Amino acid sequence: MVQTISILPGITLRCFQDNRFKQSCLTVQFVRPMCREEAAKNALLPAVLLRGCEGAPDLRSITLKLDDLYGAAIGPLVRRVGDYQSTGLHCSFVADKYALEGDKILEPMVDFLGKLLFAPVLEEGAFRKDYVNNEKKNLIATIEAEKNDKRAYAAAELLRRMCSEDSYGIPRLGTVSNVKAISAKSLYDHYCRVLKESRVDIFYVGSMDAQAVAAMTEKLFADKERCYVNLPEQTAFASPAGGEQQQVMDVAQGKLSMGFETDITLRSPQFVQMQVCNMVFGGGMTSKLFMQVREKNSLCYDIGSAYYGSKGILTVGAGIDCAKKDEVQEHILTQLEACKKGDVTDEELNAAKQALICSLQGVHDSAAGIENYYATGALSGQTMTPQQHSQAIEDVTKEQVQEMAKTLKLHTVFFLRGEG
Amino acid sequence: MEKRTYPALAEEIVWHTLPNGLPIAVIPRPGFTKKMAYFVTDYGAIHTSFTLDGEAYTAPAGVAHFLEHKMFDLPGRDVMAEFAAMGANPNAFTSYDLTAYYFSCTDNFEDCLKLLLQYVSTPYFTKESVDKEQGIIGQEIGMYADNPESRVWEELAKGMYEKHPICVPILGSKESIAKITPEILHACHKAFYRPGNMLLCVVGDVDPEKVCEIAKEILPETDTCQVQRVQSWPEEMTCPQPLVEKQMEVAMPMFQLGFKCEAPEKGEEAVLWETVGDLAAEALFGESSPLYLKLYEQGLIDSSFGGGFETVDGMAMLVASGDSDDPKAVQKAILQQAQTLAQEGLPEEDFLRMKRSAMGRRLKGLDSFDSVAFRVCAYYFSGFDYFRFPEIYQKVQPSHLQEFIKRVVTAQRSCLAVIYPKEA
Numbered sequence: 001m002v003q004t005i006s007i008l009p010g011i012t013l014r015c016f017q018d019n020r021f022k023q024s025c026l027t028v029q030f031v032r033p034m035c036r037e038e039a040a041k042n043a044l045l046p047a048v049l050l051r052g053c054e055g056a057p058d059l060r061s062i063t064l065k066l067d068d069l070y071g072a073a074i075g076p077l078v079r080r081v082g083d084y085q086s087t088g089l090h091c092s093f094v095a096d097k098y099a100l101e102g103d104k105i106l107e108p109m110v111d112f113l114g115k116l117l118f119a120p121v122l123e124e125g126a127f128r129k130d131y132v133n134n135e136k137k138n139l140i141a142t143i144e145a146e147k148n149d150k151r152a153y154a155a156a157e158l159l160r161r162m163c164s165e166d167s168y169g170i171p172r173l174g175t176v177s178n179v180k181a182i183s184a185k186s187l188y189d190h191y192c193r194v195l196k197e198s199r200v201d202i203f204y205v206g207s208m209d210a211q212a213v214a215a216m217t218e219k220l221f222a223d224k225e226r227c228y229v230n231l232p233e234q235t236a237f238a239s240p241a242g243g244e245q246q247q248v249m250d251v252a253q254g255k256l257s258m259g260f261e262t263d264i265t266l267r268s269p270q271f272v273q274m275q276v277c278n279m280v281f282g283g284g285m286t287s288k289l290f291m292q293v294r295e296k297n298s299l300c301y302d303i304g305s306a307y308y309g310s311k312g313i314l315t316v317g318a319g320i321d322c323a324k325k326d327e328v329q330e331h332i333l334t335q336l337e338a339c340k341k342g343d344v345t346d347e348e349l350n351a352a353k354q355a356l357i358c359s360l361q362g363v364h365d366s367a368a369g370i371e372n373y374y375a376t377g378a379l380s381g382q383t384m385t386p387q388q389h390s391q392a393i394e395d396v397t398k399e400q401v402q403e404m405a406k407t408l409k410l411h412t413v414f415f416l417r418g419e420g
Numbered sequence: 421m422e423k424r425t426y427p428a429l430a431e432e433i434v435w436h437t438l439p440n441g442l443p444i445a446v447i448p449r450p451g452f453t454k455k456m457a458y459f460v461t462d463y464g465a466i467h468t469s470f471t472l473d474g475e476a477y478t479a480p481a482g483v484a485h486f487l488e489h490k491m492f493d494l495p496g497r498d499v500m501a502e503f504a505a506m507g508a509n510p511n512a513f514t515s516y517d518l519t520a521y522y523f524s525c526t527d528n529f530e531d532c533l534k535l536l537l538q539y540v541s542t543p544y545f546t547k548e549s550v551d552k553e554q555g556i557i558g559q560e561i562g563m564y565a566d567n568p569e570s571r572v573w574e575e576l577a578k579g580m581y582e583k584h585p586i587c588v589p590i591l592g593s594k595e596s597i598a599k600i601t602p603e604i605l606h607a608c609h610k611a612f613y614r615p616g617n618m619l620l621c622v623v624g625d626v627d628p629e630k631v632c633e634i635a636k637e638i639l640p641e642t643d644t645c646q647v648q649r650v651q652s653w654p655e656e657m658t659c660p661q662p663l664v665e666k667q668m669e670v671a672m673p674m675f676q677l678g679f680k681c682e683a684p685e686k687g688e689e690a691v692l693w694e695t696v697g698d699l700a701a702e703a704l705f706g707e708s709s710p711l712y713l714k715l716y717e718q719g720l721i722d723s724s725f726g727g728g729f730e731t732v733d734g735m736a737m738l739v740a741s742g743d744s745d746d747p748k749a750v751q752k753a754i755l756q757q758a759q760t761l762a763q764e765g766l767p768e769e770d771f772l773r774m775k776r777s778a779m780g781r782r783l784k785g786l787d788s789f790d791s792v793a794f795r796v797c798a799y800y801f802s803g804f805d806y807f808r809f810p811e812i813y814q815k816v817q818p819s820h821l822q823e824f825i826k827r828v829v830t831a832q833r834s835c836l837a838v839i840y841p842k843e844a
Binding site for chain 1: 503552555558563674713776779780787788
């Protein structure tokens with residue numbers, strides 16, 4: 001069970017005590033409203049913090065410290081959940097009992113995390129310029145590298161075009177020009193504001209008990225000046241329809257992406273019904289899209305749908321022969337029509353439910369799974385435990401799936417196609 | 421049944437071999453709801469030439485992967501739908517030297533296991549279904565052709581090897597898979613999906629006796645055919661093409677730098693060398709190495725940079741890869757640093773810290789069901805018990821690393837493959 005402890009106004013620790021795992025997990029997230037002005041800064045910040053701190057002023061001394069902690073890892077954490085963006089750090093490390101000669105790992109880990117977060121290397125009242133410039137270059141490379149993976153690129157491009165007036169269309173890492181505009185001073189000022197005003201979510205999975213972890217983490221914030229600013233409420237999707245759009249690249253295979261809107265979000269009572277509807281339609285290897293478009297008509301290798309519950313968006317993606325775009329699109333819409341008509345077999349419904357339930361039941365089997373489920377849930381407002389969530393899925397009927405399908409309206413189509 | 425325990429890792433494995441020759445490994449995970457079974461054959465993309473009961477076969481490139489796709493067909497049944505109805509996630513993959521079929525589930529474990537064993541042991545190929553699969557795999561080949569990571573790896577393999585079939589893509593080509601027939605699929609299945617050529621590995625809170633009972637009930641009682649692999653791929657330690665350069669739709673140049681190594685044998689000695697290779701990569705250009713810091717601060721590498729020691733049946737190489745504006749400068753810096761390490765060796769303190777870190781990372785990996793099942797299988801076919809890795813780390817000495825770097829990390833053995841962005 002998750003124990004929730006309020007450390008200070010706006011600072012919450014959630015602990016999942018479990019001694020089955022060899023590795024423990026600790027995350028600290030500063031939660032921000034997703035906006036164009038901040039996205040790039042929030043993405044850049046953890047990378048700069050990971051360049052050096054008091055006692056470990058460069059990359060190598062950080063890695064040596066982590067090596068001493070039995071191969072512990074610390075990485076940047078930048079999540080997008082609905083209208084929120086989080087920025088922070090993620091640590092994984094072996095449990096104390098596997099250390100040699102009674103070495104401790106958790107406590108020095110928390111201390112080190114505190115140094116990285118609150119005692120960065122500074123010069124002239126700002127972050128070090130060379131660190132910032134280096135990480136700006138890396139972040140730009142990461143943003144530009146998105147197009148290397150054509151499937152991910154097409155999916156992200158669809159969302160950007162579909163959500164031109166919604167926060168969901170803001171790139172999670174910002175844009176290249178946003179990154180270029182950041183200076184060591186502007187990033188440092190932003191950092192000070194983030195520390196002072198943001199909601200802070202801390203999550204721990206491991207064998208230590210919650211009170212002990214609370215005592216350790218409390219120390220990190222004890223002497224910090226804070227002025228917590230409440231976050232705005234999450235909003236539903238709203239953006240004008242995008243019609244049919246395309247882009248040409250030198251690719252062998254086309255990527256068809258279709259975006260649908262629905263009023264159903266994870267704040268709606270019908271949320272789990274929509275999850276099941278998505279699974280029946282295109283969510284896995286027994287879905288209509290997979291069975292009909294791939295298996296029956298051999299039109300693609302890769303096809304599937306995804307439901308973004310925090311916004312009320314459902315997308316379909318398929319890797320196809322460029323000449324067959326219209327044919328595939330037709331097949332996809334036909335399968336959605338079938339769902340709308342209630343043409344869903346017991347097998348399809350059961351398989352969709354079982355797939356969702358199976359992944360929910362597996363949540364408690366890894367530290368990373370636990371952290372991701374509950375820490376994301378704390379941001380989105382989805383508070384069911386995996387057990388409760390599974391039960392709700394169990395109760396979904398065919399009629400409800402049909403009703404959910406009827407709420408889906410095609411909003412934008414994006415086709416990434418080859419030349420010629 | 422034989423139970424082996426590994427107190428330092430808090431692990432155990434229950435081993436059993438069926439009368440038909442199938443080895444079974446069960447790794448208990450008390451208190452976990454997830455259960456996973458891997459049914460793996462010691463047969464992959466590179467094993468295209470063999471004799472079966474005296475008759476010689478040369479199969480088209482891509483046949484192992486094609487067979488993997490076709491195994492999911494059972495006469496009159498829908499394997500995917502049956503797994504789905506039980507809430508299980510089935511999947512499979514083909515690598516250069518093995519093919520794995522697996523599922524994970526929380527309920528209905530025994531029925532899922534039965535289904536896994538049934539479909540993998542039942543060959544059923546028709547002309548129609550083979551034709552249809554050529555369309556699906558054709559699209560899969562197209563997907564990888566657009567993927568710069570797989571392209572740069574394939575270019576590296578072609579640049580480094582002339583005889584070893586690693587220079588042929590696992591999926592084959594549209595042309596090679598067009599030659600695949602139900603007959604050749606039958607021959608490959610008969611030759612390599614014999615119980616004695618496979619391993620069943622289960623991870624989870626299950627009863628090992630029950631697992632053995634089910635395997636005995638479903639699988640053939642005996643394993644009688646005579647199979648010989650034809651695999652002799654003598655290679656020079658130099659590379660046929662030391663530099664391969666291509667262009668694609670990428671944002672920044674993407675490279676893989678390989679150093680050719682002697683093919684390892686099987687067993688503990690081979691695993692020792694693999695560990696030496698991994699630690700040598702760590703010492704040379706790992707995140708805690710002075711070279712990594714230098715290259716990172718110069719902006720020549722970013723966090724995409726990494727590497728290690730890769731082994732496939734009959735070949736081995738040290739690889740470094742990532743994105744860089746100047747891959748040739750990275751290659752030059754690695755070669756220079758290798759010379760320094762080859763002369764001066766590695767400080768004892770750095771070596772111990774590196775070993776501790778590598779051990780810790782392996783230990784963390786034991787929380788992953790997939791990683792445990794896969795490694796136990798892969799190491800079994802290499803003749804080694806995976807959970808003995810702490811002993812191997814104890815045996816590795818700094819001099820091993822120094823000797824390895826001196827021998828392997830040289831300009832003569834290296835090949836650089838780069839995918840550059842398309843010129844506008």
